[in-house]
Amino acid sequence: MRLPFLHILFFLSSVCFAQEIDVQPKNVSDSILNSTRTIRFSEPFNPERVMQKLFPGKLYHLANKNTFVSWSCKTCKHAPFVDVNGVEGDQMFPYENGVATRILANIDFSDSKGNEFKIMAFNHSTHDEDGLQTGRFSGGLLGLAKFAKKGKVWEMKFFQPAVAAFGAFAQCPTPKLVQIGEDQFAFTLSHINGGAGGPYEGYLYLVAGLDGKYQPIMEVPNYHLANVASITWSGSYTVVEDAAKKHFRDFIITTNGSFNKNAKAEDEFEATLPEEIAEMAKTKTQFDFAIERRFSFKGKTYKMIGKPTVKFSNVK
DSSP: HHHHHHHHHHHHHHHHHHHHHHOOOOEEOGGGTTTTTOOOOESSHHHHHHHHHHSSSSSEETTTTTEEEEOOSSSSSSEOOOBOOOSSOEEESSSOOEEEEEEEEEEEEEEOOOOOEEEEEEEEEEEOOTTOOOOOOEEEEEEEEEEEETTEEEEEHHHHHHHOEBBTTTTTTOOOEEEETTTTTEEEEEEOOOOOOOOOOEEEEOOOOOOEEEEHHHHHHHEESSSSSSEEEEEEEOOOTTTTTTSSOEEEEEEEEEEEEEGGGGGGOOOOOOHHHHHHHHHHHHHEEEEEEEEEHHHEEEEEEEEEEEEEEEEE
C-alpha cells in the first residue's frame, strides 16, 4: 500500500504547487498611472508596501524570491515605450494581458544640504500565469518613484510608472545612482543581450530627469562583450569634476579588453571589433587594449566629442 500512497501524495502536491503559481492579475483603476498622486509613509520605509500602494495588484511570493504584484487595467490608455533591444518594437504599457511589477532597487541618497531621499525602481513585465519572465529580446520596463523624508515621514515627490525597457528576458538591469552635477542625480544601466551561442553585446545607458521626466539621454556602444573566445572587453565610467559645468557633466568611458586570434576557431559567431582596434587585429596575433572616449551633453543628449584614444599592450 505504500507505493500507491506515495503516488497519491505526489499527485496532490503537484496540484497544490500548480495552484500556488496560477497567477491571476487584479483589475485596477486607471488612477494607477496618475503621476501626481499624494502618497506618504511613516518610518520604517517598507519597499514592498510602497510597491503595493503604487501598483495595487495581487501580491505573490513564489519560490526563489520571486515576489511581484500582478495587475491589469482595462480602462488605462496604452502608450508606447522604447525597448532598447530594438527587435520587437516599442512596448505598449500597461500590457493588454496584464502586468507583473517587481521591486528592482531601493536607493538611498542625500543632497548637499543633508536632505534625505529614496528612489524606488520597478521592473514591469507582461503577465505570466506561472510568474515567469520570458523573451530574450524583450527588456524589463523601468518605472521610478522618488521620495523625500520630512521628519519621520516619507512623501512621494515624483512618480513615473514607465520610462523605457532595458535588459533581456523582461529583466531590467539594476540602475546605479550617479551624480552628474550639483545636487543632480541620474542612473546608469548596463544593458547586455545577444542571441543564443552568439556574442553578448553591452551598452551603457544614462537615464536622467529632463523636460519634466526621466529618459535615456546617453547610449554608449561597445561597453561590454562576452561569450566570444577570441575577444572580450568591459567598460567603466567616471564623471568629470568640472566647476564650470553645474549640471550634465562630461563622462569618460574606458573600455578594457583583450584579443587572441588563435582562439577564433572556438567562436561560433564572429564579433564586430571596435574600429579603434580593427587594424591592429589584422596584423597581430594577440594584444590587450584600453579605449577611452569622452561624452558631453549637447542639446538634449550626450554625444561623443573628439576622437577616442587607444593604448595597446602585450602585443604579439
